[in-house]
Amino acid sequence: MAVVAPSTVFPLAGYERLCFLKNVVDHPQITVGDYTYYDDFEDVNNFQKHVRYLFDFTGDRLVIGKFCMLASGVEFVMNGANHLASAVSAYPFAVFGGDWAEAMDGKTYPTKGDTTVGNDVWIGYRATILPGVTIGDGAIIGAHAVVTRDVAPYTIVGGNPAQLIRPRFDAATTARLLAVAWWHWPIEEITRHAPLLTGDVAHFLAQAERAR
Structure with missing residues (x-):
């Protein structure tokens, strides 16, 4: 059985409320990796509307990695x-131009840089990610969380402001998973390992490291 192509807009037959996001987004300051999906209760085109205050003059970018899972209403x-x-x-004042523009007198509005979401990240229903945050690979963001600071790889956070709930794995296992970085493998290799990717982490790592 063939693997669904990353260029597919709607990968679930007959269901148009889940999309491979890179095929829907057309904003030059948003980049999305292969197989990252977005599920929306109404219309997948809502995603870009939920990227708020992204202006060309600010120059910041939203970068989302591969194989991420974004729930409806993520902001x-x-x-x-x-x-x-x-x-x-x-x-x-400066936004409104004229004499008020001089109020800035060379000042610039504060910026916290790009917002970056790693690979294999699950962001829950109506979570909000604030400017300049980096979410590490394998992290899970709880529903309605407000993420105000960086999230470490393979951790689970939730709440407002989002706080660490627990790491998904111990530090050594996390380091091994980051070294394996399965999301960068050829899709054929990912497909072969799919049963392991959805199973026990120790067994997966043993097989993946042996194959490397």
Whole structure:
């Protein structure tokens, strides 16, 4: 049986509320890896609407890796939402031009850089990711979480603000998984290992490291 191509828009026959996201997104500041899917209760085209405050003049990017799982209502807040929180007023005078533009006097609005989601990351229903956050490979973000800081690989976080719930594996196992980086394998090799990828981690690592 053939493996579904990453260029497929709707990989589930007869179901158009789940898509391979890279085939739906067309914004030059958003990059999505192969086989990452987005599931929306209404319309998969909602995803881009949920990437908030992404403006060309801010120059920041949203980068999402391969084999990620994004639930309906996931929100990414980008750097265009930032204000001068350390100033007397946070009001964005310069945005409205004219004489107010001079109020900035060479200042720039704060930026926290690109927002990056690793590979094999599961982001739950209506989670919100704030600007400049990096989510490590294999992490799980709980439903309704508000992620304000970086998330370590293979950890589970939840809450507002999101806090560590627990690591998925011990440190040694996590290091081995990151070294194996199965998401970069050829798709034929991933397919051969699919039964192991959905099974016991020790057994998978034993087989994967032997094959390397």
